[in-house]
Amino acid sequence: MDNLFLLIVFLGLSCFLSFFEAAPENALIKNLPGFNGTFPSKHYSGYVTIDESHGKNLFYYYVFSERNPSKDPVVLWLNGGPGCSSFDGFIYEHGPFNFQAAKKYESLPKLHLNEHSWSKVSNIIYLDSPAGVGLSYSDNLDDYNTGDVKTATDTHTFLLKWFEQYPEFLSNPFYIAGESYAGVYVPTLANEVVKGLDAGLKPTINFKGYIVGNGVTDNxxxxxxxxxxxxxxxxxxxxxxxxxxxxxxxxxxxxxxxxxxxxxxxxxxxxxxxxxxxxxxxxxxxxxxxxxxxxxxxxxxxxxxxxxxxxxxxxxxxxxxxxxxxxxxxxEGLVPTWPQLLGSNSVPCTSDEVATSWLNNPAVRKALHAKEGELTWELCTDNISYRHDAGSMIKYHKNLTTRGYRALIFSGDHDMCVPYTGSEAWTRSLGYKVLDEWRAWTYNDQVAGYTQGYENNLTFLTMKGAGHTVPEYKPREALAFYTRWLAGEKI
Structure with missing residues (x-):
């Protein structure tokens, strides 16, 4: 009996250790310039080559859940643009750190742990997509001519190859999330993932649903x-x-x-x-x-x-x-990025000084296993020529939700970029039966926003007083609805 008990303990411990050893050790981040503390979970970053003949490489930063990485969902995060880096979300919204701007005598921003990071309840992949954006690149400049359809297929290829490198996460529930122009990235990618599942592509991704914040959807x-x-x-x-x-x-x-x-x-x-x-x-x-x-x-x-x-x-x-x-x-057609329209390297009304100084520092690049040298990180780039060729996203949402995939559509209600009035209208236009009539949802006994739930697992939600990038404005409340929704709880 004692031997049997020891065998069970040994096997359990072996499985536990193998879970953490399966991830590629050469991608493990051991330290980050500007941060002097202890990571609350494991962090990995690096490139996945999605086209070896072209030298086409997509950069990711992967944060293990601080709660239970072997069980918690894996969430892919995409910022929009097109042409904007997902380090926008990592640095300014819901990443594991808060960044404090460097003082005049300091060379780098200071990093502090973010108590409202989405990694509190989920594993999360921050991906720079498509190639040419952020730290992602291709040796073939023709790859910088892209669009909705190509970006979706490329990102799907990334996911299949990424899960081959991190097979211990294949059984975890998988979600796709993003904001702004990722209102196009997310449903088109979700569609590719579902097509891959229908075709029996391996590895088999445990796809459960998606999240879109203040997302581009329909003309x-x-x-x-x-x-x-x-x-x-x-x-x-x-x-x-x-x-x-x-x-x-x-x-x-x-x-x-x-x-x-x-x-x-x-x-x-x-x-x-x-x-x-x-x-x-x-x-x-x-x-x-x-x-x-x-x-x-x-x-x-x-x-x-x-x-x-x-x-x-x-x-x-x-x-x-x-x-x-x-x-x-x-x-439909070519979508100029803001630098191509403005001839400027600053996003209107926002400062990206902290992110720019940190991500272009050679020591940071080395710690992240990122390409150094001539590749300059920009919040949003004019390197790419991008075509909107997927049409309205409504048909994608209908297909995905009627097939049983969960969808959360949220909006900061003071955003004038992609106003909540449009998101509320298109979700209602799907014609689904209302199961949870418009009502307030609360955080810490205060009204945080409003929500309406539909059949086919579709939820619309507003964040009171938030702008375009909801977690940046309301980090506590954003973590609250994110946690509740991932857990399948009523918001």
């Missing part, structure tokens, strides 16, 4: 969301709202009459100057950025369709979705 819903949002927030007068609603007949993103366009210009004048990511916050101005940007901006010749004239595009200088033109949905 009509995204494009028509701002005017009612501006009215509801008291940014435009009731008289102007009634006039523009009647004249434009609810079609604000693709106006057909001069009178409508004239009224929309008045709306634009009223909201111009606000921080588009959070109308409650001041707008940070980079002292090195140009103070006067042209209203009509020409795209580089590489971004023109064949036969397209060399005329200025009628695009306002402000951007949203951390890339795409303010007050306009993402249309």
């Amino acid at each position: 009509d819903f995204d494009g028509n969301a701002l005017v009612p949002f501006a009215h509801g927030m008291g940014l435009i007068s009731d008289d102007l709202y009634q006039e523009v609603s009647t004249t434009c007949e609810g079609n604000y993103w693709n106006p057909t009459s001069k009178d409508c366009i004239k009224l929309l210009s008045k709306v634009n004048e009223d909201v111009d100057g606000l921080n588009i990511y959070d109308i409650l916050e001041p707008c940070y101005h980079d002292p090195e950025a140009k103070t006067n940007s042209p209203v009509n901006i020409k795209l580089p010749s590489s971004f023109r369709e064949i036969g397209e004239s060399d005329k200025p595009l009628p695009v306002r200088k402000r951007m949203f979705g951390r890339a795409w033109p303010f007050r306009a949905p993402v249309r």
